[in-house]
Amino acid sequence: MNNAALFESVRLGPYTLKNRIVLPPLTRSRSSQPGNVPNDWMVEYYSQRAGAGFMVTEGTQIEPRGQGYAWTPGIHSQAQIAGWRAVTAAVHARGGVIFSSYGMSGGSRTARCSRAVRRRSRRRRSAPTRSASSSRPHRAKACSPRQANPRR
Numbered sequence: 001m002n003n004a005a006l007f008e009s010v011r012l013g014p015y016t017l018k019n020r021i022v023l024p025p026l027t028r029s030r031s032s033q034p035g036n037v038p039n040d041w042m043v044e045y046y047s048q049r050a051g052a053g054f055m056v057t058e059g060t061q062i063e064p065r066g067q068g069y070a071w072t073p074g075i076h077s078q079a080q081i082a083g084w085r086a087v088t089a090a091v092h093a094r095g096g097v098i099f100s101s102y103g104m105s106g107g108s109r110t111a112r113c114s115r116a117v118r119r120r121s122r123r124r125r126s127a128p129t130r131s132a133s134s135s136r137p138h139r140a141k142a143c144s145p146r147q148a149n150p151r152r
């Protein structure tokens, strides 16, 4: 197989990429605790891959409620921003291009909450009799972070 094209330079907006190889976003859950802070381990991980045309970071929460998985790095505290600066400085020193990928895991919570709400509605529909007060249309209860994500 001729894969020479993979190693050809290409323009991407303002960037001239060394090649056409991309590191996709991959959750690694390696941030330092407490605080979900990018650390030397992550500096090493991204530095090792800086030869790619460009890299996309692992999903990074922009605020605490956006965190979907344990130990994913955030980018909302000063310590986290400093940690990411160390990552990007190391990548740039190797001539790499890196884009941050912001994650907001609210969608997965909504899906879980929706399933819970649908189950509750089905139970209500199948109830044999209803008093006047319980026959009001069912209103979805807000899902608490603990209900939606028991790991937190």
Ligand SMILES: Cc1cc2nc3c(=O)[nH]c(=O)nc-3n(C[C@H](O)[C@H](O)[C@H](O)COP(=O)(O)O)c2cc1C
Binding pocket: 024, 025, 026, 027, 028, 057, 058, 059, 101
């Ligand atoms: C372990 C693992 C972690 C991943 N983490 C993220 C992530 O943090 N953000 C994201 O957008 N995609 C994530 N993905 C999806 C990958 O980016 C995706 O699998 C990759 O781009 C290859 O695409 P494909 O699975 O459609 O072949 C993850 C995939 C795996 C296997």
